[in-house]
Amino acid sequence: MAHQAGRSTESWVIWDRFIREGKIEPGALGLELEASWRRCKAAGVDPLAGRSTLALGSAAFAALAERKQDLIRVAKPFMENLYSLVAGSSFVVLLFDEQGYLLEAVGDQDRILASQDLNLNKGALWAEGEVGTNGAGTPLVLGRPFQVSGAEHYCQKHHRWTCSGAPIVDPRGKTIGLLDMSGPVDETHIHTLGLVMAAVEAIQHELELGQKNQELTLLNNRLSSILLTVTDGVLVLDVDGALTQINPVAERLLAISSPQAAGKRMTDLIQDLGPIRELLEWGQEFLDRELELKSGRGAIQCIVSGKPILDEGGVLKGAVLFVNPINRIKRLINRFSGAQATFRFEDILGQGGVLQRAVQLGQLASANESNVLLTGESGTGKEMFAHAIHNQSERRKGPFVAVNCGAIPRELIASELFGYQDGAFTGAARGGRPGKFELASGGTIFLDEIGDMPLEQQIALLRVLQDKTITRLGGDRSFLVDVRIICATHKDLREDIRKGTFRQDLFYRLNVSMIKLPPLREHPEDIPELLEAFVHKFAARRGISGLRIDPSVIDILQGYAWPGNIREFQNVVERMIHSVQGTALSMSEIPEEILHPSESLSPAAVPGFSCPVRTQGPASLREQLMAEEREKIQTCLRASKGNMTRAAQELGMARNTLYRKLQKLGL
Numbered sequence: 237m238a239h240q241a242g243r244s245t246e247s248w249v250i251w252d253r254f255i256r257e258g259k260i261e262p263g264a265l266g267l268e269l270e271a272s273w274r275r276c277k278a279a280g281v282d283p284l285a286g287r288s289t290l291a292l293g294s295a296a297f298a299a300l301a302e303r304k305q306d307l308i309r310v311a312k313p314f315m316e317n318l319y320s321l322v323a324g325s326s327f328v329v330l331l332f333d334e335q336g337y338l339l340e341a342v343g344d345q346d347r348i349l350a351s352q353d354l355n356l357n358k359g360a361l362w363a364e365g366e367v368g369t370n371g372a373g374t375p376l377v378l379g380r381p382f383q384v385s386g387a388e389h390y391c392q393k394h395h396r397w398t399c400s401g402a403p404i405v406d407p408r409g410k411t412i413g414l415l416d417m418s419g420p421v422d423e424t425h426i427h428t429l430g431l432v433m434a435a436v437e438a439i440q441h442e443l444e445l446g447q448k449n450q451e452l453t454l455l456n457n458r459l460s461s462i463l464l465t466v467t468d469g470v471l472v473l474d475v476d477g478a479l480t481q482i483n484p485v486a487e488r489l490l491a492i493s494s495p496q497a498a499g500k501r502m503t504d505l506i507q508d509l510g511p512i513r514e515l516l517e518w519g520q521e522f523l524d525r526e527l528e529l530k531s532g533r534g535a536i537q538c539i540v541s542g543k544p545i546l547d548e549g550g551v552l553k554g555a556v557l558f559v560n561p562i563n564r565i566k567r568l569i570n571r572f573s574g575a576q577a578t579f580r581f582e583d584i585l586g587q588g589g590v591l592q593r594a595v596q597l598g599q600l601a602s603a604n605e606s607n608v609l610l611t612g613e614s615g616t617g618k619e620m621f622a623h624a625i626h627n628q629s630e631r632r633k634g635p636f637v638a639v640n641c642g643a644i645p646r647e648l649i650a651s652e653l654f655g656y657q658d659g660a661f662t663g664a665a666r667g668g669r670p671g672k673f674e675l676a677s678g679g680t681i682f683l684d685e686i687g688d689m690p691l692e693q694q695i696a697l698l699r700v701l702q703d704k705t706i707t708r709l710g711g712d713r714s715f716l717v718d719v720r721i722i723c724a725t726h727k728d729l730r731e732d733i734r735k736g737t738f739r740q741d742l743f744y745r746l747n748v749s750m751i752k753l754p755p756l757r758e759h760p761e762d763i764p765e766l767l768e769a770f771v772h773k774f775a776a777r778r779g780i781s782g783l784r785i786d787p788s789v790i791d792i793l794q795g796y797a798w799p800g801n802i803r804e805f806q807n808v809v810e811r812m813i814h815s816v817q818g819t820a821l822s823m824s825e826i827p828e829e830i831l832h833p834s835e836s837l838s839p840a841a842v843p844g845f846s847c848p849v850r851t852q853g854p855a856s857l858r859e860q861l862m863a864e865e866r867e868k869i870q871t872c873l874r875a876s877k878g879n880m881t882r883a884a885q886e887l888g889m890a891r892n893t894l895y896r897k898l899q900k901l902g903l
């Protein structure tokens with residue numbers, strides 16, 4: 237080590253001159269070292285000292301050690317390893333944090349103790365600004381490995397040392413600490429720095445691995461909690477189609493436990509792999525295909541989507557399947573398509589005998605499962621009755637699916653009712669589609685306008701009624717469907733049977749309970765109740781309260797034939813409420829067509845009209861009512877001596893309404 241001794245003497249001369257005169261021969265010292273000395277001088281570091289005077293208290297050090305526990309844990313074995321290479325040569329291996337606080341020391345205990353006068357204790361600060369140029373603080377300032385030997389140290393007390401330090405950086409490049417190896421100056425060797433750098437490299441690698449492991453564990457935990465919480469059944473497969481993982485939903489669905497599933501292959505769970513084959517062979521993903529899976533409780537129809545699992549190089553490593561039982565999907569479809577019955581028997585207004593008889597029959601029908609045929613003119617409340625029957629039946633929690641057979645093009649009725657299989661016809665959606673019968677499973681299907689159903693579909697419907705099974709278009713399997721059927725028609729089906737447009741056998745099957753809903757003209761006694769309810773409903777919508785109903789209004793409305801029945805009645809009341817101005821609903825709000833019905837709509841012109849015929853036609857009645865109203869207004873005006881505001885108050889109407897009425901009545 238003679239050359240080291242020479243270098244040391246040389247350095248000491250340079251150091252001595254710098255300390256005394258502040259001068260350095262150009263090129264006498266490396267640039268970084270010279271810059272470090274100048275920083276120390278500027279910071280007022282005492283060159284004759286060198287003892288760390290700044291140290292953390294035990295609590296602060298404990299907190300630091302806890303923060304740095306990963307670094308200390310990872311670095312410690314490398315420090316011991318490094319020390320073992322130089323054991324007995326009075327070297328110590330030191331670990332600092334990024335500010336220069338000593339975290340850990342491994343080495344010759346005597347040597348460490350001997351350096352206590354420099355305060356080489358854990359928690360002591362060895363930053364350059366504290367103890368001058370040194371093997372810890374200076375590499376931390378430079379941000380790179382650096383060796384400081386003998387008189388290269390700024391403080392004289394360190395001149396018997398050689399120190400090699402290298403910063404430790406995390407995977408993102410942030411300095412998190414420093415490893416230093418220090419020993420007697422006569423042991424100075426440039427390879428020492430190399431050893432330290434190699435150890436730092438290994439520590440960094442280990443830290444990176446640790447972090448990746450942590451990230452993987454985190455990812456794994458997240459994946460596990462996703463698998464535990466998703467509402468889909470999830471099956472993870474390897475490339476050979478063996479199950480590697482299933483979530484609890486899939487366990488319940490397939491009625492197998494995770495350990496049982498572990499030994500299974502996909503072929504054990506499904507007869508025909510279908511799109512799963514391409515998924516496992518080519519990584520071809522698929523969405524929402526209907527497949528039949530074997531569960532511990534038998535076959536279950538499911539909607540399945542599959543995604544490949546690829547490695548970084550895009551090589552297929554397995555697949556994941558998302559499975560949903562089709563019944564759940566059906567429930568969702570029904571919920572979002574509004575397949576729910578809203579009305580109950582309490583909503584059906586009218587205490588009249590004919591209507592109440594229909595209500596009683598409806599209530600009887602809800603107590604059993606028989607098919608119901610509702611007949612009656614349009615707007616008599618057939619659909620309302622169907623809702624009420626469903627809502628009072630055992631099936632009230634199931635879906636209520638309404639199909640208007642008259643509104644679907646003939647050629648689509650079959651696919652709409654019975655669904656279709658994948659590829660059943662051009663334009664059919666991929667994966668097939670369930671029909672209304674399947675969607676109504678567990679509930680009620682309401683076939684409105686059944687009289688409009690084409691003959692060939694009547695045969696198919698008859699089969700459903702007989703076997704309680706349906707076959708999708710293009711499909712070869714029959715499904716059992718558990719559906720209650722309620723039909724409605726405004727037609728005379730017996731007449732259609734005679735004409736040959738409706739099948740007699742179907743009629744008898746559907747007609748187990750027949751409920752005939754009366755036209756409104758057959759129960760005019762219900763008009764006051766209906767009027768009051770509808771007035772209340774529509775007035776509330778307009779924010780009007782306490783509206784009186786002029787008795788003449790009821791009279792006129794009861795005298796009208798209502799060919800559109802309660803639907804028409806309801807619409808008329810709504811229009812009247814929209815035009816009402818005062819605090820009473822009077823004759824002037826009654827629409828013209830009710831006051832002066834055209835011949836075709838007059839009571840006598842409506843077939844089956846059977847309400848008591850009024851002695852006065854609506855037109856003369858109207859004249860009489862108008863005369864009454866004119867008289868009433870004139871009396872009021874006389875009493876108020878022409879004061880319009882007072883007269884309007886007396887009449888219970890707004891001033892504007894009174895003006896309008898005066899005009900209309902020709903006053």
Ligand SMILES: Nc1ncnc2c1ncn2[C@@H]1O[C@H](COP(=O)(O)OP(=O)(O)OP(=O)(O)O)[C@@H](O)[C@H]1O
Pocket residue numbers: 583584585586612613614615616617618619620621684724726802803806
């Ligand atoms: N008794 C009733 N009480 C209250 N509202 C009723 C009554 N009957 C019918 N309505 C109302 O009249 C309207 C028409 O009823 P619904 O649709 O049930 O008649 P429909 O006989 O099925 O008609 P269509 O044959 O034209 O389909 C609905 O708004 C319904 O709420």
